[in-house]
Amino acid sequence: AQSVTQLDSQVPVFEEAPVELRCNYSSSVSVYLFWYVQYPNQGLQLLLKYLSGSTLVKGINGFEAEFNKSQTSFHLRKPSVHISDTAEYFCAVSPNTNAGKSTFGDGTTLTVKP
Amino acid sequence: DADVTQTPRNRITKTGKRIMLECSQTKGHDRMYWYRQDPGLGLRLIYYSFDVKDINKGEISDGYSVSRQAQAKFSLSLESAIPNQTALYFCATSDRDRDQPQHFGDGTRLSIL
Numbered sequence: 327a328q329s330v331t332q333l334d335s336q337v338p339v340f341e342e343a344p345v346e347l348r349c350n351y352s353s354s355v356s357v358y359l360f361w362y363v364q365y366p367n368q369g370l371q372l373l374l375k376y377l378s379g380s381t382l383v384k385g386i387n388g389f390e391a392e393f394n395k396s397q398t399s400f401h402l403r404k405p406s407v408h409i410s411d412t413a414e415y416f417c418a419v420s421p422n423t424n425a426g427k428s429t430f431g432d433g434t435t436l437t438v439k440p
Numbered sequence: 441d442a443d444v445t446q447t448p449r450n451r452i453t454k455t456g457k458r459i460m461l462e463c464s465q466t467k468g469h470d471r472m473y474w475y476r477q478d479p480g481l482g483l484r485l486i487y488y489s490f491d492v493k494d495i496n497k498g499e500i501s502d503g504y505s506v507s508r509q510a511q512a513k514f515s516l517s518l519e520s521a522i523p524n525q526t527a528l529y530f531c532a533t534s535d536r537d538r539d540q541p542q543h544f545g546d547g548t549r550l551s552i553l
Contacts, residue, residue, distance in 0.1 A: 335480065362541075362544075367546070368546055368547075369530055369532075369545050369547055370483075370530070370532075370544045371544070372541040372542075372543075375541055416483070427485065427488055428542060430475075430482045430483040432480060
C-alpha cells in the first residue's frame with residue numbers, strides 16, 4: 327500500500343517570489359513520483375517525474391523537484407512564479423510493479439498574486 | 441484534437457436516473473482509468489482497466505460500473521444516480537510500462553439534483 331500527503335492545501339504567494347509545494351509519501355516498495363498541474367476547467371497535465379538517477383528533476387514551466395529518499399519527500403519548487411502559475415498541483419506516487427497504479431495527493435492550490 | 445476525449449463535458453440530471461460518461465483515446469494506450477474529483481479530496485480511483493479483458497475496482501466503485509468496449513473506449517455508468525455522486529469525473533490513460541505518467545481528459549462535471 328502507498329499513500330501521499332501534500333502538506334499544504336493552499337499556498338498564496340506574490341508574483342516573482344519563490345515557492346515550494348511539499349509532498350511526502352509512504353510505500354513498502356520502491357516508487358516512481360510525479361507532479362501534475364491542473365488549470366481551471368482542464369484535466370491534469372504532467373509537470374515532471376522522477377524514475378531513477380539524479381534526485382533533482384527539472385520539468386516544464388521552470389519547475390523542479392527534489393527526491394529525498396531518507397525523508398520520503400518530493401517537494402516541488404520554482405524560483406520565481408508568474409500569475410499564470412495559479413493552478414492546483416497534485417503529487418502522485420506509483421509503485422515499481424507491473425500491477426501498480428498511481429495514488430494522488432489531495433492537491434495544493436497555488437495562488438499567485440500581483 | 442484532444443488525445444483523451446470525454447463526453448459530455450457537463451451534465452445535470454435527477455436522482456434515480458441512469459447516466460453514462462464516455463471516454464475515448466487516440467494515444468494507443470492499453471491502460472484506462474476513471475477518477476472522481478471532489479474539493480479537498482484529490483482524485484479517487486473508481487475503476488481501472490489494464491487491457492480490454494481486464495477490469496478492476498478502485499477505492500470507490502460502489503454505485504458505479506464500467507465497460508471497456510475497445511482499447512480506445514472506456515465508459516462509466518451510474519445505474520441510479522444519487523446527489524452525493526455530484527463531482528468532476530476524469531478519464532485517464534497510460535502506457536503499459538509501469539513508469540509512464542497518466543494522460544487526462546478535460547473532465548465531465550456532473551450534477552445530480
